[in-house]
Amino acid sequence: MRVIAVVNQKGGVGKTTTSVNLGAGLARRGRRVLLIDMDPQGNLTDHLLGDAPEGTDRPSVYDVIVEGKPVLECLVETGTPGLSVVPSHEDMAGAELDLASVIGREVLLRDALAELGPDAFDYVFLDCPPSLGLLSLNALAAADEVFIALQTEFFAMRGLSALDRTIDLVRRRINPRLRLGGIVATLVDPTRLSREVTEEVRGHYGDRMFTTKVRTNVRLAEAPSHGKHIFDYAPDSPGAADYAALAQEVEEGRSAL
């Protein structure tokens, strides 16, 4: 079971879009994939599940982390075979203070996932909020790998050094097996800026940058309002092609081209 945290404290760089569509791409290849929405905004939950039925309070990752409920009791099946979701909940916004005095507050998710056993899923993706607070730390402590979603623009690139330092600290103090699984270039445009940032990042990270780049494609931005991942919404779009190629590259560990 590969547990992968999708992180970047820079906002709006395609963390949720990548978690959903890469997850769906791997499920379409026959893998069993669990997506955990660690973001109080709940965009991944919105995208694949929509609102909880009126008056009900479906279990969420809040129950897993704060109440200690088992993961398998909190997951919801999507319409796609092999793709399940542990939803977010607005109460997650208060987790930082709710858990401030809890011993081992940074490893609550790690221990919850440990109960699953090593073969429950092939992939677990942890979609993180745009910060390096307690929720992202829980994801980094629970993960084997980090995927950095990176919009190829100036501000997103500037944030990489702070992100590197945080990953390094988590590896040294909490999770020695944590490694950089790869950098996913997202929202790639045919502009000079995109090319310059890509070259600079590739110079620094080398082959840890996935060969597959996810191009800007409006179908990817439309899909959430239809409650579908890209393969159900626009299977012939460039967005579907890019995430299918990325799924192949992630699975086979080499360039998908």
Next chain:
Amino acid sequence: MRVIAVVNQKGGVGKTTTSVNLGAGLARRGRRVLLIDMDPQGNLTDHLLGDAPEGTDRPSVYDVIVEGKPVLECLVETGTPGLSVVPSHEDMAGAELDLASVIGREVLLRDALAELGPDAFDYVFLDCPPSLGLLSLNALAAADEVFIALQTEFFAMRGLSALDRTIDLVRRRINPRLRLGGIVATLVDPTRLSREVTEEVRGHYGDRMFTTKVRTNVRLAEAPSHGKHIFDYAPDSPGAADYAALAQEVEEGRSAL
């Protein structure tokens, strides 16, 4: 003095880009503008000031909020007349926990700005991080108005109801004068999605949506890597035209067209 918090917990929607370029647009009209970088990522600081000289530790908004230093001692002049910045600092990331047991932790910025007196600046913009935690709460408690930067896409629109509720709570419990100054449509594309979201938001917020829309323009994304706002980097670009029109609309309170 108009104190304006630029907020949206959704990441990457143009909060920083709007704070910098609307601020610069107003300074070019002869106004005295202060920009305060409330985001630990420090993108506004990166954009206009770059790195602090090696080995020095310039004062920051951390000193204002946590150490109680006067604002005027922490501000830095930019190259643009009338445009000053209170920089961010990485330590801000720890503010939520540093201040957890401080009485009145949500109004520290409000009290610091109160010391400035009503005529120190014409405009003060508070660039917020992509969350509704303590730093954004400080901004909402200190502000007279809220500008919501809104990318015209699905996830950004979904976040509006949670943002409304937070603004309402702050108004009722901490800052009775807080009002919605306006919604700035950013990263506007000539797509059906952009149009549909704009229409839906206009239907809900009516004339509280600024008439001026900021179109997607790569010059706006290039400007930060040159350390310049749009008027110095690409004065003839659509980005400069849009932020100049927005500055006029903000100042004159009516449509700039």
